[in-house]
Amino acid sequence: MGINLDIPGIWTYRSFLNVPGNVGDFGKLTVWEAELSLEVSEDGHIYGLLGERPDLCVGTEPYLLVEGTVIPGNPAVISWRAKGKPQSEYDGWIYDYRGYLSPEWPDAPRSRPTIVGTVTRTVAHNGAPAGSVFSFVAVKSDFLEPxxxxxxxxxxxxxxxxxxxxxxxxxxxxxxxxxxNLSDPKKEALRATGWQPGPKTKERASLAADRxxxxxxxxxxxxxxxxxxxxxxxxxxxxxxxxxxxxxxxxxxxxxxxxxxxxxxxxxxxxxxxxxxxxxxxxxxxxxxxxxxxxxxxxxxxxxxxxxxxxxxxxxxxxxxxxxxxxxxxxxxxxxxxxxxxxxxxxxxxxxxxxxxxxxxxxxxxxxxxxxxxxxxxxxxxxxxxxxxxxxxxxxxxxxxxxxxxxxxxxxxxxxxxxxxxxxxxxxxxxxxDEPWEGARASSSPTHHAGHNHPGHSGRVLDVPTMQAALRIIYGPEPDAAPSAMEDHGQALPGTRASWFKNVPA
Ligand SMILES: [Cu+2]
Structure with a gap:
């Protein structure tokens, strides 16, 4: 089953009383705000943790262990049971959740994944009765970058x-x-900048048949x-x-x-x-x-x-x-x-x-x-x-x-x-x-100032205008293209995204 859904990660979980009528103050509806972490296995099984987090854990914090399933669809249905951690103050708690992954809006780059649904208290605890039902919303956090x-x-x-x-x-x-894949005129133009990959006429293309x-x-x-x-x-x-x-x-x-x-x-x-x-x-x-x-x-x-x-x-x-x-x-x-x-x-x-x-x-x-x-x-x-x-x-x-x-x-x-x-x-x-290729050398670049020293990069050309010109040769129109194409000289050919690390058959 392919589960191409944005579910794994950290969610902010909020639950509310289901009270009809006008309460005025939404604070009166608050049941719980907690952290929900979810992971999904490839067969659609989900597991995670639900609890309030201190700034620094001591290892005795109570939380609920989450286990459930995701059923893809529009919307995807996510259901789980949360059980209190044994020997914690939540020991014996059981809640059941059923939510829906909200469909995405088109043209809404500020949207975040949300799960909306209801939760029921399956087992009474601390004087709270079984069978109560609350609404909940979970809002996904941005990925914490390295x-x-x-x-x-x-x-x-x-x-x-x-x-x-x-x-x-x-x-x-x-x-x-x-x-x-470059045309001969582009190769000549790139050689003129010194940025051909390897010695001139003996270039070493990384994606050539003889790579x-x-x-x-x-x-x-x-x-x-x-x-x-x-x-x-x-x-x-x-x-x-x-x-x-x-x-x-x-x-x-x-x-x-x-x-x-x-x-x-x-x-x-x-x-x-x-x-x-x-x-x-x-x-x-x-x-x-x-x-x-x-x-x-x-x-x-x-x-x-x-x-x-x-x-x-x-x-x-x-x-x-x-x-x-x-x-x-x-x-x-x-x-x-x-x-x-x-x-x-x-x-x-x-x-x-x-x-x-x-x-x-x-x-x-x-x-x-x-x-x-x-x-x-x-x-x-x-x-x-x-x-x-x-x-x-x-x-x-x-x-x-x-x-x-x-x-x-x-x-x-x-x-x-x-x-x-x-x-x-x-x-x-x-x-x-004899000489692994590291880019244009100072001695081979016509636009590079002779004697210009780059600490730690002896001989390597780090001249930005030259390098931009070389990229325009690679990704822009042909050097002998019609004038109308030349007007767009600052633009890559349509759809030329910066290279992604794609695979090639080995
Ligand atoms: Cu690299």
Whole structure:
């Protein structure tokens, strides 16, 4: 059963007396306000917790344990029974709930999921009779973003959210991902900026038919290895994922649990999927990615494969990089990404969901806001704390690969330091690129000021106008297009959203 419903997460539960007539003061109707946390299994079973939360739990708080079912439909019917926690002051309480997930309004970006329904006291307690019925409304909270629970150091956020780093990361990926499909005039124009992916005429497209052999996977590993190294140098406490995180219930009353953590206890909780208008395939993929069966069936199968010494010893570094990039890496980005939210300074619009994301050539200053840390595109993903965990996982596979080769053919793969990054000597078989591609070099860019020094990025071009021009070449009209098309030169071709981490068949 597909349950593509926005139910898992934290809800504010409110119940009211069912009193006819005019009471004037709504406060007279209040029964209870509490926190409701819900999780849904793939067979439509729901479970959760309902209770009042202190700012800091001591572990003895009473709450109700929720169990029930969701029946999809329009509206979806959600029913559950809540039982008081044994040995707490709610011990013996039983309430039954039946609610409906309110249908969404079209063109209502400020809407929140709500469950409306009634609840009955099934068993009398504390002198309150069985059989009473109340109305309730549950209102869903926004997902608690990792930037709130496991924030990066401010120095890292400042650096990574700068225009220089955003455009560099976006363009680096865009150049190698699109290269194989660019027209010859566009390729020539991109070469003129110095932003062709690799040495001129020997470019290494990441999505070409020969991607497993062309060395683009080495570029992927190397470029991100430097990023990870730089960030860890700025803050050694930035963690990694030794193994992919398990699905975790978003709420807990365990001792020491803070109210401010609820919804994302360790920072690795799954954000809700969303509906991409007019794109049911992507929408369905976003929901599938978040399922526990997908964690077990796909993610953990890939993880087992890419940590298998026998398998790693059979692969060149470039083949491993390309395979990881377009399978588990892309899927990790999209499993843990939230919907894009408008980072505008206009308070009336800030935070509203933009389900189609940023247009690839939307260079508005608002996208430089540090809160624009959308994990689903390369202009913003590296500001998100999850990026550094998942790229830590990717980076560790390089070490596994080396150990696997060392065990089978000792001394053949030779470690070395390349431009400050721990790397391997070229042998033509297992390691192929003399110079992994990190973007345009200062010496090759006609628009870059010679001698202009970028601390920590020797030789890399971080010149924003050049990088914007290169993106316009990639996503804009053909260089020789008719004048009418040229008038829209600042616009991407219609429907060109900033790249999402889609999968390609391996
Ligand atoms: Cu990247």
């Amino acid at each position: 930037r709130k629970t496991i924030p990066l150091a401010k120095s890292i956020i400042d650096m990574m959210s700068s225009a220089e780093h955003r455009y560099h990361h976006a363009l680096w990926h865009a150049s190698r991902d699109t290269w194989d 497993l052999a062309n060395g683009s996977g080495e570029d992927f590993f190397y470029m991100h290895r430097r990023m990870v190294k730089e960030v860890r140098a700025m803050d050694p406490s930035v963690g990694t994922w030794r193994r992919l995180p398990q699905q975790q219930f978003p709420s807990s009353f365990a001792p020491e649990t803070k109210a401010s953590q609820i919804g994302n206890l360790d920072g690795y909780s799954l954000p809700p999927a969303w509906v991409v208008p007019g794109d049911p395939d992507t929408t369905n993929w976003l929901f599938e990615l978040r399922k526990t069966s997908t964690l077990y069936g796909r993610f953990q199968a890939w993880e087992a494969l890419y940590t298998s010494a026998d398998y790693l010893a059979s692969l060149s570094l470039g083949e491993l990089g390309s395979r990881i990039e377009f399978t588990i890496h892309n899927w990790m980005h999209m499993r843990w990404t939230s919907v894009t939210r408008d980072p505008t300074g206009d308070v009336a619009k800030r935070g509203l969901p933009l389900p189609n994301g940023r247009d690839a050539l939307d260079f508005d200053e608002k996208w430089l806001d540090p809160e624009y840390d959308y994990l689903g595109e390369t202009f913003s993903s590296h500001i998100n704390p999850i990026f550094w965990r998942l790229h830590g996982w990717v980076d560790d596979r390089i070490n596994d690969w080396y150990r696997a080769h060392e065990a089978v053919r000792p001394g053949v793969v030779k470690p070395m330091t390349l431009d400050g990054v721990e790397w391997f000597a070229v042998d033509g078989t297992w390691v192929k690129n």
